[in-house]
Amino acid sequence: MISRNGRFTTHFATQSTGTVPARILAALAERTEALTHSLLPRCCALCTLPLEHPDERRAGWCAPCADSLPGGDARRCPICAIPVATSAAPTMRPGSCPTCTRDPPPFARTIALADYAPPLDRLILAMKFGRVVALARPLGAALAERIDCPLDLLVPVPLSPARLAERGFNQAWLICREIARRRAMRAATPLLRTRHDPPQSLQPLAQRAPNLRGAFACARDLSGLRVGIVDDVMTSGATLAEAARTLKSAGAAFVANIVAARTPPP
Ligand SMILES: [Zn+2]
Ligand SMILES: [Zn+2]
Structure with missing residues (x-):
């Protein structure tokens, strides 16, 4: 912050600003640090x-x-994050699994912490359905360290207004906000659900993609932006693919998925 006299100061500068004694600012900074630590x-x-x-x-x-x-150190397809056997790697086209090579998805990258398996699945369920929202913190913190591509904006996968009202929070936004805070990145919620679909997890895999066509709208121009879409779990990838399609229609130049857990293949 630049003070009125042009000197550079911080919120808790150790020098007096002329109105508040330095010792009070220092004591306040110490208390804030102690409070922050006690909240961890x-x-x-x-x-x-x-x-x-x-x-x-x-x-x-x-x-x-x-x-x-679970699967935290697995070799994964960089595009869809599906685990790939090391022995299969030499036959893969550089950078993608056979599925992504055959039918490239609209997203260019998927960053996943681990497989959707115990004990990570229990943590995600406790966050989402047990309403233990503080659990977004470790997920966001770990994902923040995994981001390895330049991004201009982080965007959560949205819930429909009805589901948001029922749950009271969007777990993807909680994770997204934590990543943004730790990486000093911009986060926003330009994606909207255009309808209230039944949960994807209750539908057969083959029906997911067609059902999601037109499921999202984007409320702002994203021309030229590199966007990271954040979600808690990536299962078939159909939701994230439709979200990526929508973001690219709004002008996004690059879309990467950032997910806490990736469902391993059956
Ligand atoms: Zn792939
Ligand atoms: Zn532990």
């Missing part, structure tokens, strides 16, 4: 053991759990 989780979101290290408290889960997420 004390137990691992996955194994519930106490978090000892400040880095673990900031992340929201312990280092052993972070290192052993």
Whole structure:
């Protein structure tokens, strides 16, 4: 912040601004730091053991759990994040799995933390249906570290107004906001659901894509922007593909999916 006399200051500058004594600003900064620390989780979101290290408290889960997420170190297709066997890799076209090579999706990249499998699936269900919204924090924190492509804007997959009213929050937006905060990125909600569809998880895989045609609208011009779409779980990829199609129709130059969990193939 630039003060009136042109000197650079921060919110908690250690020098006096001329109106508030420096010792009061310093004490306030100390209290804020202590309060922030006290608000951090004390137990691992996955194994519930106490978090000892400040880095673990900031992340929201312990280092052993972070290192052993299901499929966390699997080799994945960079476009759809489906796990690919190492032995199959030499026959793949560089950069994509056989499905993405044959029928390239409208998104160019998928970043996934791990497979949708225990214990990560339980955490996501607790966040979404148990309303433990604080669990978006470790997911967003871990995803923020995984983003490896330049992005101008983060966008959550929207819920329909009816589902948002029923649930009270959009878990994708909570994760999206956490990533944006940690990476100092812009986040917005330009995507809208145009209708109230039954949950995709209740529909056969083959019916998902046709049902989603026209399911979204975009409320702003995204010309030339590189957009990351955030969601909690990517199953068939049909929802994210339709969202990507909509974003590209609004001018997005590049679309990447950022998802906490990827459902492994049956
Ligand atoms: Zn743990
Ligand atoms: Zn693929």
